[in-house]
Each structure stands twice: as C-alpha cells, then as structure tokens.
Amino acid sequence: MDEIIISVVVGVLISAISALGGILWQRVKTIMAKQDVRDEALSALLFDKIARLHSETVAQGKPASVDDKRRADVAWNAYRALNSKVIEDGTTAHLHEEIVNAHVKED
Numbered sequence: 001m002d003e004i005i006i007s008v009v010v011g012v013l014i015s016a017i018s019a020l021g022g023i024l025w026q027r028v029k030t031i032m033a034k035q036d037v038r039d040e041a042l043s044a045l046l047f048d049k050i051a052r053l054h055s056e057t058v059a060q061g062k063p064a065s066v067d068d069k070r071r072a073d074v075a076w077n078a079y080r081a082l083n084s085k086v087i088e089d090g091t092t093a094h095l096h097e098e099i100v101n102a103h104v105k106e107d
Contacts, residue, residue, distance in 0.1 A: 039082050046079040047092050054095040063105035072099040 053072050057064040064072075076096040080086050087093065 043079060043082050046075045046082070049075040050079070050092055050095050050099070053099055057105075058095075058098045058102050063103040064099050065105040068105070069100050069102075072096050 050072055053064070053068055053075075056062070057068055073096075076092070079092060
C-alpha cells in the first residue's frame with residue numbers, strides 16, 4: 001500500500017515539475033524575443049546617430065569636431081557590441097570611418 005502511495009506522489013511531483021519547467025521555458029523564450037527586439041531598436045538608433053553625424057559633417061563637406069568624432073566612436077563601438085556579426089566594410093562602418101577621417105573642426 002505504501003509503495004502505491006509513494007509511486008502516485010512521485011508521479012504527481014514529476015508531472016508538476018515538468019509543467020513548471022514548461023512554463024518557465026515559455027517565459028524565457030518570451031524574454032529572449034523581447035530582448036532581440038530591444039537590441040534591434042537600439043541598433044537602429046545607433047545607426048541613425050552615426051548617419052546623422054555623417055550628414056551634418058562629411059556629407060555637407062564640413063569638418064567634424066573632436067566631440068563629433070568621439071560620439072561617432074562611442075556609437076560605433078556600441079553598434080558593433082550589439083551586432084556581433086557586423087560587417088567591417090558595411091554602410092555603418094563606412095560612415096563611421098568617414099567621420100573619423102574627416103578634417104578636425106577648429107573650436
């Protein structure tokens with residue numbers, strides 16, 4: 001009799017643990033999907049920052065200030081950290097390189 005009760009209790013516990021594991025896994029997948037969306041949004045904002053710096057300086061034939069170059073470096077480093085498979089000769093890299101290589105604006 002005790003063996004039957006133990007067997008039933010163990011079966012119920014295993015089922016409960018499995019159900020809890022399934023619920024937790026679904027929550028982890030949801031959190032990971034939301035994080036991917038956040039990373040994409042942040043990546044888009046960083047690209048926009050670099051593109052805007054480029055359009056305000058290099059695209060207009062103007063020199064870039066040291067501060068502009070520093071801001072481009074900060075945005076580029078964050079962009080690369082978010083995008084581990086970033087192409088070093090892609091659009092964002094090209095814009096960053098042109099900002100960094102632009103003549104320095106005299107303050």
